[in-house]
Amino acid sequence: MTGPRLEMKNITKEYFGNKVLKGINxxxxxxxxxxxxxxxxxxxxxxxxxxxxxxxxxxTGGYKGKITFNGSSAPISSPEEAMEMGIGMVHxxxxxxxxxxxxxxxxxxxxxxxxxxxxxxxxxxxxTLDIPRMRRDAKAALERLDLNIDxxxxxxxxxxxxxxxxxxxxxxxxxxxxxLVLDEPTAVLTENDAExxxxxxxxxxxxxISVLFIxxxxxxxxxxxxxxxxxxxxxxxxxxxxxxxxxxKLAELMVGRKIKSILHKDREAxxxxxxxxxxxxxxxxxxxxxEEVNGVDLEVMPGEILGLGGLAGHGKIGVANGIMGxxxxxxxxxxxxxxIPLNSSIASLNSGMAFVSEDRRGVGLLLEESxxxxxxxxxxxxxxxxxxxxxxxxxxxxxxxxxxxxxIKDLDIRCTGPExxxxxxxxxxxxxxxxxKALTLEPNILFVSEPTRGIDVGAKRLILDLLxxxxxxxxxxxxxxxxxxxxxxxxxxxxxxxxKGRLEGILSPDExxxxxxxxxxxxxxxxxxxxx
Amino acid sequence: MPEECLISQxxxxxERILDFYRDFGVARLIIFAFLxxxxxxxxxxxxxxxxxxSSVLTRFGxxxxxxxxxxxSIQSGTGPNFALPLGITCGIVAITLSIELNMAGFSxxxxxxxxxxxxxxxxxxxYGFLLNxxxxxxxxxxxxxxxxIVSLMCIFWFLAPYKSPEMIWPYGGxxxxxxxxxxxxxxxxxxxxxxxxFFGVTVPTGLLLFFALFCTGLWLFxxxxxxxxxxxxxTNPKFAESSGLNVNRYRIIGSTISQALGAVGIVVYAQSxxxxxxxxxxxxxxxxxxxxxxxxxxxxxxSTVTHAVIGTFLFQSIxxxxxxxxxxxxxxxxxxxxxxxxxxGIILYALTRKETGGDLS
Numbered sequence: 063m064t065g066p067r068l069e070m071k072n073i074t075k076e077y078f079g080n081k082v083l084k085g086i087n088x089x090x091x092x093x094x095x096x097x098x099x100x101x102x103x104x105x106x107x108x109x110x111x112x113x114x115x116x117x118x119x120x121x122t123g124g125y126k127g128k129i130t131f132n133g134s135s136a137p138i139s140s141p142e143e144a145m146e147m148g149i150g151m152v153h154x155x156x157x158x159x160x161x162x163x164x165x166x167x168x169x170x171x172x173x174x175x176x177x178x179x180x181x182x183x184x185x186x187x188x189x190t191l192d193i194p195r196m197r198r199d200a201k202a203a204l205e206r207l208d209l210n211i212d213x214x215x216x217x218x219x220x221x222x223x224x225x226x227x228x229x230x231x232x233x234x235x236x237x238x239x240x241x242l243v244l245d246e247p248t249a250v251l252t253e254n255d256a257e258x259x260x261x262x263x264x265x266x267x268x269x270x271i272s273v274l275f276i277x278x279x280x281x282x283x284x285x286x287x288x289x290x291x292x293x294x295x296x297x298x299x300x301x302x303x304x305x306x307x308x309x310x311k312l313a314e315l316m317v318g319r320k321i322k323s324i325l326h327k328d329r330e331a332x333x334x335x336x337x338x339x340x341x342x343x344x345x346x347x348x349x350x351x352x353e354e355v356n357g358v359d360l361e362v363m364p365g366e367i368l369g370l371g372g373l374a375g376h377g378k379i380g381v382a383n384g385i386m387g388x389x390x391x392x393x394x395x396x397x398x399x400x401x402i403p404l405n406s407s408i409a410s411l412n413s414g415m416a417f418v419s420e421d422r423r424g425v426g427l428l429l430e431e432s433x434x435x436x437x438x439x440x441x442x443x444x445x446x447x448x449x450x451x452x453x454x455x456x457x458x459x460x461x462x463x464x465x466x467x468x469x470i471k472d473l474d475i476r477c478t479g480p481e482x483x484x485x486x487x488x489x490x491x492x493x494x495x496x497x498x499k500a501l502t503l504e505p506n507i508l509f510v511s512e513p514t515r516g517i518d519v520g521a522k523r524l525i526l527d528l529l530x531x532x533x534x535x536x537x538x539x540x541x542x543x544x545x546x547x548x549x550x551x552x553x554x555x556x557x558x559x560x561x562k563g564r565l566e567g568i569l570s571p572d573e574x575x576x577x578x579x580x581x582x583x584x585x586x587x588x589x590x591x592x593x594x
Numbered sequence: 595m596p597e598e599c600l601i602s603q604x605x606x607x608x609e610r611i612l613d614f615y616r617d618f619g620v621a622r623l624i625i626f627a628f629l630x631x632x633x634x635x636x637x638x639x640x641x642x643x644x645x646x647x648s649s650v651l652t653r654f655g656x657x658x659x660x661x662x663x664x665x666x667s668i669q670s671g672t673g674p675n676f677a678l679p680l681g682i683t684c685g686i687v688a689i690t691l692s693i694e695l696n697m698a699g700f701s702x703x704x705x706x707x708x709x710x711x712x713x714x715x716x717x718x719x720x721y722g723f724l725l726n727x728x729x730x731x732x733x734x735x736x737x738x739x740x741x742x743i744v745s746l747m748c749i750f751w752f753l754a755p756y757k758s759p760e761m762i763w764p765y766g767g768x769x770x771x772x773x774x775x776x777x778x779x780x781x782x783x784x785x786x787x788x789x790x791x792f793f794g795v796t797v798p799t800g801l802l803l804f805f806a807l808f809c810t811g812l813w814l815f816x817x818x819x820x821x822x823x824x825x826x827x828x829t830n831p832k833f834a835e836s837s838g839l840n841v842n843r844y845r846i847i848g849s850t851i852s853q854a855l856g857a858v859g860i861v862v863y864a865q866s867x868x869x870x871x872x873x874x875x876x877x878x879x880x881x882x883x884x885x886x887x888x889x890x891x892x893x894x895x896x897s898t899v900t901h902a903v904i905g906t907f908l909f910q911s912i913x914x915x916x917x918x919x920x921x922x923x924x925x926x927x928x929x930x931x932x933x934x935x936x937x938x939g940i941i942l943y944a945l946t947r948k949e950t951g952g953d954l955s
Binding site: 386388406407408411412417419421424425426427428429430431435439440442443444446449454455456457459 | 814817818819820822823825826829830832833834835836837838839895896
C-alpha cells in the first residue's frame with residue numbers, strides 16, 4: 063500500500079450550534095503512531111467518536127468532512143462497520159466482563175467453533191466453542207504485548223494495568239486490525255506498566271498497524287509518536303514531528319490563548335494586608351469516585367478568588383465536595399483558626415461556607431419546586447431563617463417573598479416570577495438560582511464548582527462577572543473550581559493546580575501557558591518521582 | 595450542549611392551555627369524562643339522584659383521611675404508602691379496644707382515634723427503619739409488607755383475649771368475628787353530627803368537618819419547617835443532605851405520620867360504614883387510597899392536599915354512581931369490577947410514568 067491508511071479531511075462537528083470541531087485534518091500512514099494531545103474538551107473524544115461511527119454523533123446531526131480509509135471513501139456509520147473495516151478502539155473506561163476469564167473476554171463474540179450434533183439441527187448458534195484454539199489465540203495476543211499471564215484467570219480482581227492490556231489484546235486478536243485507537247491508555251497505569259505499554263505500541267507499529275494515541279502525558283508523546291497533532295477548543299493548532307517538539311512547546315500549544323486578565327490587577331496592592339488565612343486545608347483526602355483527593359494542603363486568604371484547576375479526574379472537584387461533607391473525607395479544615403468537623407454538611411454550612419455544586423440539576427436544585435423555595439430552603443433548614451414562631455415553626459411567607467424578589471432583581475434571574483419551577487429556567491438562570499441559594503446563607507467562603515458548565519456562551523460571562531462582583535462588593539471569599547483554565551485565569555487571584563489528587567503548584571493567572579500546561583500534565587510530580 | 599432556553603416572558607394563552615392540559619393529565623381527563631357520562635346515564639335512567647349524591651358525600655368524607663395518609667409518605671420520597679394495612683390494622687385494634695372497654699358514642703370515637711393515632715405512629719416509626727433499608731424499592735416492599743401484616747394480624751384476631759360478646763365468635767367463646775357491627779358503639783357518630791337535609795340530599799356535616807380539619811392540619815404542616823424539610827428530602831435527597839438535613843430521619847417522620855393518618859382514617863371509615871371487618875379485609879384497602887390520590891393528580895414524587903381531595907371525590911363518585919347504573923345496564927356486581935379496573939389501572943398508569951405526574955416535558 064502506498065497511500066495513507068487513514069485520512070480525515072476537514073472534519074467539522076456541531077452540537078446544537080456549538081462548534082466542537084473546526085476543520086480537523088489528520089492523516090495516518092501504515093505503521094505510524096500518531097499522537098493527539100489536547101486539554102479536556104478540546105475535541106479529541108468527539109473526533110474519535112466520529113472515526114468509530116458512534117451513535118452519539120449521528121443522533122446529533124452527524125458531521126461534515128471526509129474520511130478515507132485505505133484510499134477509499136469511508137463514511138463510517140456504526141461501530142460495527144468501523145470494526146469490520148479494521149479499526150479497533152480501546153476506550154478510557156474498560157469494557158470487559160469481570161466474571162469472565164481473560165480468554166473469554168478476548169474472544170468474546172468471535173469465538174472459533176466446532177460443529178456438533180445439535181448444531182447440525184439447530185444451526186450455527188449451537189456449535190461448540192473451540193476452547194484450545196481460543197486459548198492459543200488469546201495467549202498469542204497477550205504475548206504480542208509482552209504480557210506473561212495465565213489467560214484462564216478471571217478479569218475481576220486483575221490490577222487495572224492488566225485490564226488495560228486485556229483490552230488491547232482483544233483488539234490485537236482481531237486479524238483484520240489495521241488501525242488501533244488508544245484513548246488515554248496510560249492514565250490508569252503505573253510508570254512501569256506505562257513503559258511496557260509504550261513499547262508494545264511501538265512493536266505494533268512495526269508490524270504495520272497504525273496507532274492513534276490520545277494522551278495528556280506529554281513526555282510519553284515525544285517518546286512514542288511519529289507525528290503529533292495538538293487540538294485546542296476544537297481547532298487543530300499544530301501537527302508536527304516529535305523532533306520539532308519539546309514538552310514546553312506542546313504544553314503551550316495545548317493551553318494556548320493569550321488571556322487578558324483585567325480583573326486582578328487592581329488588587330495586588332492589598333494582597334499583603336491580611337496574612338492570616340481564612341481557610342486552611344491540611345492533608346485533605348476525599349473519596350469521591352473519579353475525582354479522588356489524596357492529601358491536599360492549601361490556604362485560602364480572606365477576600366481572594368482562588369482557582370482550582372487541573373485535568374478531569376485528578377481531584378480538583380473532590381476538594382470542595384469533601385470540605386462540604388458530600389463525600390467521605392479526612393484531614394484537617396480550619397476556618398478562622400477554628401477546626402471544622404468533616405463529613406458533616408451542617409457543620410460546614412454553620413462555619414460560614416456555602417457551595418454551588420457542579421451537579422446543578424442533581425444536587426443544586428429542587429427542579430420540581432419554585433424559584434423561591436429553591437432559594438430559601440437551605441437557609442431555612444440550616445440557619446432557621448424565614449421562619450416565624452406560632453406554637454410550631456412556620457414558614458414566614460412575607461420575608462421569604464421579599465428576599466426572593468430581591469435576589470431575582472439583584473442577580474437578574476430571568477423568570478416569570480418567584481413561583482416558577484426551576485426546571486423551566488435556562489441553564490444560566492438555574493445557575494443564578496444556585497448562587498442566590500448560596501448567598502442566602504450569607505457565607506464568608508463560597509465554593510463554586512464548574513459554574514459555567516452547560517451554559518451558553520453569553521451567560522457564561524454574566525456568571526463570571528457576578529462572581530467577581532460578589533467578591534469585590536460583598537467581600538465574599540471565593541474558591542472556584544473549573545475545567546476551563548481560561549475562565550479561571552480571567553477572574554482568579556491565584557490558581558492552584560491539582561494533579562493526581564495532590565496540589566501540584568500555585569500559579570498567578572498571568573503565568574505563561576507553558577507553565578500551566580506543564581503543571582497540569584504533572585511535570586513536577588514526575589520530576590520529583592524521578593529524583594527520589 | 596443541549597440547553598433549554600425557555601421562558602423569560604409571560605406564557606401565552608395557548609401555552610397556558612397546553613400547560614393546564616399537561617398538568618391535568620390525560621388520565622384525569624378520561625376519568626372526569628367517564629364520571630360525567632355516568633352521571634348523565636344515571637339521570638337518564640331516572641335513578642334517585644338525591645340518594646346518589648348523599649352517598650357521594652358520605653363516601654368522600656369517609657375515605658378522605660385514608661387518602662390523606664398518602665401525602666406524607668409521597669412527600670418524604672417513599673412513594674405512595676402501599677403498606678397502609680399496617681396503619682389500618684392499628685385503627686381496627688383501637689376500635690376493638692374501645693368496644694372491649696364498653697365505650698360508645700363520641701367518647702368511644704375519640705378514644706379510638708387517639709389510640710389509633712398512637713399505635714399507627716409507633717408502628718409507622720418502626721416501619722420507617724425498614725423503608726430506609728430498602729431505598730428505591732419502597733413500593734414493592736411496602737405492598738408485600740402490607741400483605742404480610744394482614745396475614746400476621748389474622749393470628750392476632752384469633753388469639754387476642756377479647757371478652758366482649760359483641761365481638762367474639764358465639765360458639766367456642768374465643769377469637770374475634772370477621773365482621774363486627776358498630777351501630778350501638780361508634781357507628782355514624784360523625785355522620786349524624788349536625789347532619790341536615792338539603793333538597794333531599796343528606797349532608798354528613800360532622801364527617802366533612804372532621805375531614806376538613808385534617809386537610810387544614812396537613813396543609814399547615816406542609817408550611818412548617820419540618821413539613822418543608824420533609825418535601826425537600828422527598829424531592830431531592832442530595833439537595834436535602836447539602837442543606838444539612840438528615841434524610842433518613844425525615845423519611846421516618848413521613849412514615850410515622852402516614853401510618854398514624856391511616857389508623858385514624860380507618861376509624862372514621864368504620865364509624866360511617868357501621869362495621870369493622872377483620873382478617874383479610876384490609877388487604878387491598880391501600881390500593882384504593884393510592885389510586886385515589888393518583889387520580890387526583892399526584893405523582894409518585896409529589897402530592898398535595900388538593901390532589902387528595904380531588905382524587906377522593908372523583909374516585910368515590912365513580913364508584914357510587916357506577917354501581918346502580920351498571921346494575922341496570924349490564925349485570926349485578928359489575929360495579930366492583932369497574933372499581934378494581936379503575937384503581938389498578940390508574941396505579942399502573944402512574945407507575946409507568948417515571949418522573950412526575952405527567953408534565954415533565
